[in-house]
Amino acid sequence: MPVALVIAATVLCIGTRDLFNPELSVWTYVWIGLGLMLFRGWWERWGVHGRTTAVPGFALHSLACLVLCALNPLYGFYAFVGYFDAVRVFRWPVLWLGVVAVAMSTGLSQAGGWRGAWGAPWLYLLLIVINVGLSGTMTLVEHRREEAVTRREETVHQLEVALRENAALQTQLVTQARESGILEERARLSREIHDTVAQGLLGVITQLEAVDIDDPAARARIDRAGQAARESLAEARRAVVALASPHLDGADLPTALHGLVRRWSESSGVAATLVVEGAPSRSPHDAELVRIAQEALSNVARHSAARRTTLTLTFTTDEVRLDVRDDGQGFLISGADAPAVGPPDGASTAGCRTVGHGIAGMRARLERCNGTLTLESAPGRGCVVSAAVPR
Structure with missing residues (x-):
């Protein structure tokens, strides 16, 4: 949009150059237009984003617009973009100074250039006050709207964070409940193996050791049965240890x-x-x-x-x-x-x-x-x- 305003203001100034400063040639307006377009390209790419270039660039641009509006009031069509630049460079309450700087150019344009301002200075001052009031009010409303949007975005972000934390907490609780159930079941199986299988095998071993028989073949079978029972008891005890709860x-x-x-x-x-x-x-x-x-x-x-x-x-x-x-x-x-x-x-x-x-x-x-x-x-x-x- 700023480049389009530069072109429009240049065309209007060339078309009305006989009304305002006819001594300026067409090429003067063309070079002024090219200079403004080069400035807008630099400003949008680097100037407005740099800490050391934003304020000096805005000040020089405001001074240039004031001079151009003094030469030809129709440059006020372009000088209006200064309000948008001020919002991007300054924050409240310093923003008011930027608004006043732009209002001096637009007011001069509305007064008819330097001849109109010189002929009716009170009108020029009144136009500056009106421009500051109108643009300042619009800028303040926009500032409040941006603050409200920022607060809503922050609230939405906080809600998203809270939802993610709640989801993670819910997942953690479900996992803990599942692991707790698994551990309780393992502990129950450990107790049951100890109280049933292990104790039963221990009883079998005790009974087999108590058998008194002279037949070598029968004694060998009893010894093998006792050995198998002891191995099964060892396995049962290992299962009890492995299934036991890990709680301290x-x-x-x-x-x-x-x-x-x-x-x-x-x-x-x-x-x-x-x-x-x-x-x-x-x-x-x-x-x-x-x-x-x-x-x-x-x-x-x-x-x-x-x-x-x-x-x-x-x-x-x-x-x-x-x-x-x-x-x-x-x-x-x-x-x-x-x-x-x-x-x-x-x-x-x-x-x-x-x-x-x-x-x-x-x-x-x-x-x-x-x-x-x-x-x-x-x-x-x-x-x-x-x-x-x-x-």
Whole structure:
């Protein structure tokens, strides 16, 4: 629009040059028009957006419009764009100064140029006041409207943020409720296995040990039955440990892990120790580390054929890290966490896939609390599972 006004004002001034300053040639108006168009191009591209160019550029433009309106009042058609420039450069209350500067040019145009203003100065001053009042009122109304729009946009943004937070909170509550239900069900199954299957197998073992028979063949069958019952009891106890709730029940993390390691070592027959490094302190993710330890120890008992397992719990200023190291047969690693081939010594590939899924589950659990999981293993060299959570 400003360029179109420049062209219109130039054409009008050329057409009426005999009425106002006929000594100015047509080419003078043409060069003035080209200069104004070059200024508008610079102003829209760089001038109005620069901190050091906006105010000086507006001041020089207002002075140029005042001179042009003095030479030919019809330049007032173009000088009107100064009101729009003032709104873009200034803020209240300084904006009033910009409005007054533009009103001096438009008022001079309405007074008939410098001859009209010189002949009736009171009329020129009155026109300036009227222009300031009208344009100032319109500018103030527009300013209030922009403020209202800005407030509405901020309110909508805040509502969107609140809706996203509510959706995230709802998702978190649903996830917590689901996990709580899963943990309660696991705890119930753990109690039922302990109270039924494990106790029943213990009774069977006791009865078989009490049988006194001289027949060697019958004694061998009874011994095999007792051995099978003892192996089944060990598996049941491992299932009880794996299904037990990861909640700490008021104990701190080292205490909970000490109890877990002791119970797991008794049920699996694998020597296990816990080493604590650093100053222990509670974190929001202690229960997750207990569950990670359960999963890792369960994998050791089922797949590693290890003789010794060491858990190292390290407290630093930034994180809590749990390392579960065994001296078992190990396996090759494909990608980040899954075995590429089965472990040596005839272990099944199905078992390896179980290990991979268990580690994937641990990784997913840690990702929910911004933790990390790393895995180190090689055939015949054991395995190290490292889980870290932020403090």
